[in-house]
Amino acid sequence: MSLLVTHARLITIPAGTDDPGYIDDGWMLVEDGRIAAIGSGTPSVTAEETLDVAGAFVAPGFVSSHSHLFTSGLRGLGVADTLYGWCDSMLGTTAHMTAEQMYWSTLHGSLDFLSHGVTTAYNFTDPLQAWESMVDGKRVGNAPLRTIEYHTRQADGCLDAGIRFVDASGMDVTVGTRGDVFDRFAAEVAHTRTLDPAYALGASIMGQVQWSPDPEAAELEVEAMRRFGVTNQAHFLESPEAIEHQQSKFALYRDAGALGLGLMFGHFIQTTPEIIAEAVAGGASMSWQPASNGRLASGVALVPEMIDSGMRVGVGLDDQACTDVSDPWQNMRMGIYMQRARTKDPLSMMPERMLRLHTLGGAEIMGVDDRVGSLEVGKFADFVVVDPRHPDVGPLWHPVRSYVLAMSPRNLVGVYVGGTLVSDRGVSTNPLAEEASARLHELPAQLVGRGHPH
Template identity: 80%
Template sequence: MSLLVTGARLITVPAGTDDPGYIEDGWMLVDDGRIAAVGSGTPTTTGDETLDVDGAFVAPGFVSSHSHLFTSGLRGLGVSETLYGWCDSMLGTTAHFGPEDMYWSTLHGALDFLGNGVTTAYNFTDPQQAWEPMIAGSRAGRAPLRPLEYHTRQADACRDAGLRFVDAIAMDVTAGTDDEVFARFAAAVAHTRGLDPDLALGASIMGQVQWSPRADAAEFEVAAMRRFGVTNQAHFLESPEQIAEQRAKFALYRDAGALGPDMMFGHFIQTTPEIIEETVAGGASMSWQPASNGRLASGVALVPEMLAMGMKVGIGLDDQACTDVSDPWQNMRMGIAMQRARTKDPLSMMPELVLRLHTLGGAEILGVDDRVGSLEVGKFADFVVVDPRHPDVGPLWHPVRSYVLSMTPRNLRGVYVGGELVHDGSASTNPLGDEASARVHEALPAIAARHGHPR
């Protein structure tokens, strides 16, 4: 089946240029789930179906390069806390989850992302080893280990939601022998790679060096990267607490040989010039979470400086439990405001740049930009339809800038994955949506009542 989209204010975000690729009267042909042609004016082709968007924006689905979808039912917690206290509040609850609790929570989060225009996510799964509070810069690593299904059901939920995702898997290197650690990780990777490859775009490591008590944790992760051909994203230098301990662990990744294109650092706020220089020299990238960083009082990453030095950067929405609303437009605007307030220079973060970072830039650092992140021929037809007249924002003096600065989820009229409507602007088309909502509303309060969480 083919779909011809017409009458569009088309924003393509093409690769290889800083131009946003704006077409005032654009059209796009989708064939078998992929973009077959893009043009302006009168279409030169036809489709089995036609979608006339009548002057609405058509833009790439957002890419969240750093997400924790299982947290969707845990919003509004730990509001008076920074990172570790907030984690105690939220993950103290998931410590009591079983595999099916985790499945429905992740499905709820994945559908929420789709409903807000996010079509691809790097998803940090909740580890098989349950949460432990941080003490002196690390965790004891003695928490109970949950079954493999605790992880695999999270990947299943992303697939069942119809969200494209990179599956980030924790190695939990303190649980079991070295051989058992690798065998457990291999099983998780195999499950992800056995899912629909059009949705499960890859497997990755949830880097845990930041909180691991093992001095050789980075070596374990690098060995797994090479053995299994996976990427790695580590939460790193995020919190304004225990900065000396955090910075000292950078050398563990560097000395283990992790600093290459397959290595990403999530947050990367409490850096030094030397750490940034070594990261750029090694070819590693970073994922920036503006709304989360503000909510948790973590600080402001030096993103303009990192970009100027040649680092690749993507933007993520992070936890629904620390952005509270999965709104990519809010996330972009918060990023613009934070950087401009910090630098006192409006050119330090322009709307066109932040849009690129939340679409193609995110896809680039994840290594999936050959498939998603922009509206280009051959890529998956993942796009949003956004109407600037409902609610009306007035004349579009600079359309792309208005798209970033003035749109909200209220303007969202449709979300398409592979050319198929997955959300109509008011409700999900997924038949599991109502059940996911009911399950989360029933199960989470019951778990909290039994165990005294959350707070």
């Protein structure tokens, strides 16, 4: 199947340059789900179908480099808490959920991301080991394990929703022998690798050294990275509690050799100049979640300084339970405003940079930028159509800047994955969408008596 998109305000975000690749009157040819050609003016090609967007923006689908898609039914919990109290409320609820409930919650969360223009996500699955409250900045590590199906059904939910995703699993290193730890993780990775590789873009580790009581947790994660050929993103230096204890854990990853294997740090807020310098020198990257960091009162990461020092940065929406609305435009604006308020310098975070971080930047740190993150020939045709006239934002003096600063889901006309419409003005085209919504609304009643939101 071929599709020709015409009369578009194209924003391509090409690799290797800071230029956003804006074409005022552009066209794009899609063949078999991938971008076959891009041009300006009158198209030099034809296709089986034509999509005339009549002056709307056409831009890459957003990439969320840090997400927890199973949380779609858990919004509004832990509002008065910082990270660990919020986790007690939110993950204290999922501790009582079944694998099938997690499937529908993940599917719903994935469809929610798609309806807001997010076409690729790094997805942290809820680990097999249930959440425990933090004590002195770490977990005890003796919570029970769930069956492997608890993980595999979350991956299935992403796949059935039609979002592209990297599937991240916790290794739960405090339960069982070392052989048990690797056997469990091997089973999780093996399942991910049976899924359609056009959607399941890779397997990864949900790094848990930050709160693990096991002094060998970093070494085990590094061994798994090497043994299974997977990436690793660690929630790290996020919360303003127990900062010295958190910072002391950096040496565990550094000494285990994780930085040189491309470790991603999620959040990376409570840093020091020395930690940033060592992370950059070692080759680590970071994922920045501005809306989540504000919601949980975690602080503001020194992102401009990190970028200037050579660190690769992506942007994530985190999850619906701490971002509340899966709105990438809101996330971008919060990021811009936070940095400008902190630095008192408007140049510290410009709209063009912010857009790149939430698209190609995220794909780069996830290792999937050869397939997604920009509108370039050969990549998947994942794009959004955004109409600046409905509602009308007035003249587009600087189109790309207006795209970042003045657009919102109200302007989002359509979301396409592989050139196929997956969300039409916020309404999913997925045949499972209605059932996913119904299942999610059943959760509160189902969880009463087994543990419920508080």
